[in-house]
Structure formats: structure tokens, C-alpha cells
Amino acid sequence: MLKRLVRPISPSARREERIFYLFILPWLIGLVVFNAGPILGILGLSFTDWKISFEGLNFIGLDNYRSLFADDTFWTSVGNTMYITVGRVVLGTIFALFLAILLNQKVPGIPFFRAVYYLPSVTAGVAVALVWIWIFNPQVGILNHALRTIGIKGPTWIHSTVWVKPSLIIMSIFTVGPNMIILLAGLQGIPKELYEAAEIDGAGTWQKFTGVTLPMLSPVLFFVIIISVAASFQNFTEIRVMTQGGPGESSNVLVWYLWENAFVYFQMGVASAVAWIIFLLLMALTGLQFRLGRRWVFYEV
Amino acid sequence: MTVKPAPARKIKDDLPWYRSIKGRHALGVVLTFALLIPLGILFVVPFFVMLSTALKTKPQIFQFPPSLIPDPIVWQNFPDGWYGYGYIDFTTCTWNSVKITVNNIIGNLVSCTLAAYAFSRLKARGKNFFFGILLATMLLPNEAVLIPQYILFRILGWNDTHLPLMVPPWFGWPFFIFLLRQFFLTIPEELVDAAKIDGAGHARILLQVFIPLSKPALATLAIFAFVGNWNNFFGPLLYLRTPEIQTLPVCLVQYQGAYGNTDWNLMMAVATITVIPVLLIFIFGQRYFVEGIATSGVKR
Numbered sequence: 001m002l003k004r005l006v007r008p009i010s011p012s013a014r015r016e017e018r019i020f021y022l023f024i025l026p027w028l029i030g031l032v033v034f035n036a037g038p039i040l041g042i043l044g045l046s047f048t049d050w051k052i053s054f055e056g057l058n059f060i061g062l063d064n065y066r067s068l069f070a071d072d073t074f075w076t077s078v079g080n081t082m083y084i085t086v087g088r089v090v091l092g093t094i095f096a097l098f099l100a101i102l103l104n105q106k107v108p109g110i111p112f113f114r115a116v117y118y119l120p121s122v123t124a125g126v127a128v129a130l131v132w133i134w135i136f137n138p139q140v141g142i143l144n145h146a147l148r149t150i151g152i153k154g155p156t157w158i159h160s161t162v163w164v165k166p167s168l169i170i171m172s173i174f175t176v177g178p179n180m181i182i183l184l185a186g187l188q189g190i191p192k193e194l195y196e197a198a199e200i201d202g203a204g205t206w207q208k209f210t211g212v213t214l215p216m217l218s219p220v221l222f223f224v225i226i227i228s229v230a231a232s233f234q235n236f237t238e239i240r241v242m243t244q245g246g247p248g249e250s251s252n253v254l255v256w257y258l259w260e261n262a263f264v265y266f267q268m269g270v271a272s273a274v275a276w277i278i279f280l281l282l283m284a285l286t287g288l289q290f291r292l293g294r295r296w297v298f299y300e301v
Numbered sequence: 302m303t304v305k306p307a308p309a310r311k312i313k314d315d316l317p318w319y320r321s322i323k324g325r326h327a328l329g330v331v332l333t334f335a336l337l338i339p340l341g342i343l344f345v346v347p348f349f350v351m352l353s354t355a356l357k358t359k360p361q362i363f364q365f366p367p368s369l370i371p372d373p374i375v376w377q378n379f380p381d382g383w384y385g386y387g388y389i390d391f392t393t394c395t396w397n398s399v400k401i402t403v404n405n406i407i408g409n410l411v412s413c414t415l416a417a418y419a420f421s422r423l424k425a426r427g428k429n430f431f432f433g434i435l436l437a438t439m440l441l442p443n444e445a446v447l448i449p450q451y452i453l454f455r456i457l458g459w460n461d462t463h464l465p466l467m468v469p470p471w472f473g474w475p476f477f478i479f480l481l482r483q484f485f486l487t488i489p490e491e492l493v494d495a496a497k498i499d500g501a502g503h504a505r506i507l508l509q510v511f512i513p514l515s516k517p518a519l520a521t522l523a524i525f526a527f528v529g530n531w532n533n534f535f536g537p538l539l540y541l542r543t544p545e546i547q548t549l550p551v552c553l554v555q556y557q558g559a560y561g562n563t564d565w566n567l568m569m570a571v572a573t574i575t576v577i578p579v580l581l582i583f584i585f586g587q588r589y590f591v592e593g594i595a596t597s598g599v600k601r
Binding site: 013016017019020021023024026027028029030031033034035037038039041042045099102105107109111113114115116117118119120122123124125126127128130131132134135139140141142145148174226230233234236237240241255258259262263268271272275276278279282283286 | 329330333334336337340341344345346347348350351354362363364365366367369412413415416418419420423424425426428431434435438439440441442443444445446447448449450451452453469471472473475478503524528531532534535538539549550551553554557565568569572573575576579580583584587588590
């Protein structure tokens, strides 16, 4: 009976199967030890009052989640995360697309410009975050200096509760390099015949863009948006180096909230609940995007 | 009798020059450069600010209005910043960063190449299932698994050593596996068949056919891994306590924490030094790099 259920398989196929599992073994171990195990472990811990040591660990049910939902700071951090994510993804994607179109023009020197535009993406890190503190300096920073020369009195940027989130979004615009390259590759994959056909039908530049470029590029745009949302959720370095969640709580994002709870207040149980909420929120957002994607993403048949 | 062909009608050339084909092309080129160049300058501004601050005197950095070009140029800021504060030893931090980064690049390349080959070329039951899991873990936020990983490493007694940073890369990285698999799929099946006829096993096919053909993708992976590990901040911040084992980003932040806003010129000098390796690797590898990213994610 069982024999009939298991598909007969030739010895060479069986050998190939063994090699398959041998080759993916390192990743598989990593998956269990560093990903699947932890994500389940943390689910369990989120139902406990665990501090930093395991002694006196109690099962407290949904209390961590309840107290989170009653905590204003938590909701502030959810709101800030959404604000920054929407800003980064919308502006970042538009800007990346704009740069990709620019780099897709047939003019000399494109590889040079491509490298220059990509550069800030590879150097993102503590060193560059420090530079941005200096750029955003209200008095001697270059940004406000530039604004002053055209007669605008700049805000106090990362020192302002209103402007700190826009500041972080502006900064992220400089790191759209990978998205730019992926979109550029997408643009180059659109068959020229489609544009020629559109021209014969009398389409202008804008009509070609909305009628050919955007639909043909939509699967790539979709991919870029999904990746950008995930990346935006994980943005920790800039917050830690530049704002520490402040001023006040105006740049307190979920990752920062998690970090403070876990490694400053040692509320590990609460932090575990936050980790799970981040995970679920990201999954929900991705799921939502796949649903919405059915309406606007165009796949060739 | 032959019919004389009518003289070709002269193409109307009363169009203004900017509507003619040539004119429109020229305008397009000019407009493109009018956008490319200012944007290029904009993207270099952060580096310029970093370097210019690094070369200024202390009074000059707080000068109002701010000057763009340092005068005088103080090269001495570089050694002063590097050796300036006894207890932050940048030479040791650099060595730690180099050690971890090199190990992690090799670990990632080995583990991800194996898995990518399996996912792109080998047939097995359960393959689609595991590939689905691979895609799902690409979206898993690092921070979500950080706390349990932290506990795990504490139980293993690895905290305050380099092991939590150096061991996981040997167990693959979903995004890299996916990227490399996409590239491997573009290698023609005929090459594999030919190698099989010659009696090559999978290990040899991988080593002698796939790896030599995948240099752009492997270079991309190596650069990604270099940048990611060199700039990694969360991991070292979490696991490392002892000053002697810190990596560069953490050392830089200690500098900031210790001296607030006072010695920005020295701090920027050190920051510049830490960015130079990334710049060099990127400039030399960017041709491969761009090609490698372009093949990822897009074709599915």
C-alpha cells in the first residue's frame, strides 16, 4: 500500500536527490538553527515575563501583547514606522525609476554616472550616518547653508520633532542604487517593437510611458516595492547613530522600540512580542501587496 | 521609350531645427546631461562634506557661514584621529573588521554556491517546498530573530567573541542563494549534458563549469557580502563587549559617544578612512557588480 504511494524512483534519480540535500544541507541547518527555531522560540517567549536571566520565568499568556497595545509609545513607533516606510518606498521607488530612465538614455558616459549614483548605497553605514548628522546641522550644515543662499530658512531637521522623519526619508533617497539597477535592467528588457508599434499608433512620449513602459515594468516594480518595504522596516543604524529615536519619540520606530526593550530595559518577553509583531506586520503588508498587485501588475502571457 | 523618373520631391525642410530628427536628438542629449550632471554632483555631496570636514581645523568646522573648501588643509587630522584617543584602538578594530569580513565572504560564497546549484540544477522531491521556504525567509526581518539568536549564542558561550558574527555566514544567506540561482539558471543545459557525457559528477560540473561561468554573479555576491559585513553595526553592537574585539563601525560610534560634537574633523577623518576600502572595492568591481544585480530578481 505504502509502496504504491511512494513514486518509484530510479537509482540515479535517488543519487541526485541525495546530492541535492547534501548541497542544501548548510542552508537547511542554518534555517533550523538561526531562523525557524528562533522565530518559534520567540513566539513562546513572547508569552512569558522573561527578563534577562531565565530564573523566575513565568507563563503570562497574552499579557505582553495586552500591555503593548495599551502602551502609547508602541503605537507611536508603529505610526513612525509606517510614516517612514511609506515615505521611503513611494519617494524612493519614484526616484529610482527616474534615475533608471535617465541611465537608459543613449548618451556617452552612462557607466560613469551609474557608478556615481550607486556609490552612496555601498557606503551606507555608521560613517555616512555621521556625515549626515553634520549635513543636517541647522547652523553650520551644508543643507541649510544651501537653502539660505536661495533665501529659505531651513528647519532644524533631525533636531525637530516634525522634520526628523522627512530627514530620514531624504537621506534614504541617496541609497536607491540597487533598486535603480534592477529597474534599469527591467527597462532594458522591454522589447523595442512595442515602442515602435506605439509610435505608429501615434503615441507621444507620455503615452508610451504609461502605455508601454509602466505595464511592462510592473513585475519589476512590484519586486522592488516588496524588497523596499522589508528593507525600510529593518532600518536601525541611522536611528541608533543619528537620532536614538528622538527628539522625544518622533523617530522611535519598531526596530528601535524592540532594541530598547530588549537590550536597554531587558524586557525580553515584551521585546519578543514586538519581534513577532514586526514579523506579522511585514507578512501582512507583503500579503496585502500581493493582493493589490493582482490589480496593477501585468504579467506577459 | 523610358519614363523619366519624377524628381524626388524635396522633403519639406521648413520645420524649425528643434523639431527635425537631428535637432530633437541633440535636445534630448542636452536635456539628459542637464539632469545627469547635477544629480551626479548631488550624490557626491555627502563624500565631499566628509572629506572637507576631515581636512579642516576645529575652528573652521564651526565657522559661519560654512566654507566648502578647507583652508588650510590639515592632513594631520588623519593620524591625529586614528591615534588620538588611547582607548579606542582603530588599528585593532580594523584588523577585527578585516578578519570577520574575509571569513564571512568566503563562508557565504561556499555555502550559497552549493545551495544555488542544488536549487537551479538538481531534481529532488521536496525541492519546490524548500524553495518556497527560501523565498519566505528572504523577507524575514533580521531583527525578529535577533533575540533568540542572542540567547542561543549566550547558551553556547559565544557572547563577546567573534563567533556569532563569523559562524552563521557558513550556513548560507537566502538572498544570495536566490541571486546566484537566478544566474545559474541562465547557464545552458547543453553544457551540463556535455560535462555529464565526459563523466563529470555534480561536484566537478559545479567547480569546472558553473563557477568559471558565474564570475559576475560571484563577484556581486562577494561585494554585497563585503559591504554588508564591513558596515554591519547591529551584530557587533549586540555581541561584542570587550574593546579589543570591536569592529570599525562600533569604534566609530564610541568616538561619537565619547566626544560629542567636539572633534568632528578628527571623527570625519577616521570615517573617511573606513569608507575607502568600500570605495576601492566598488570602483574596481562595479562592472561585474552591476551586471550581477541586473540578472537577479528580474527574471523569474
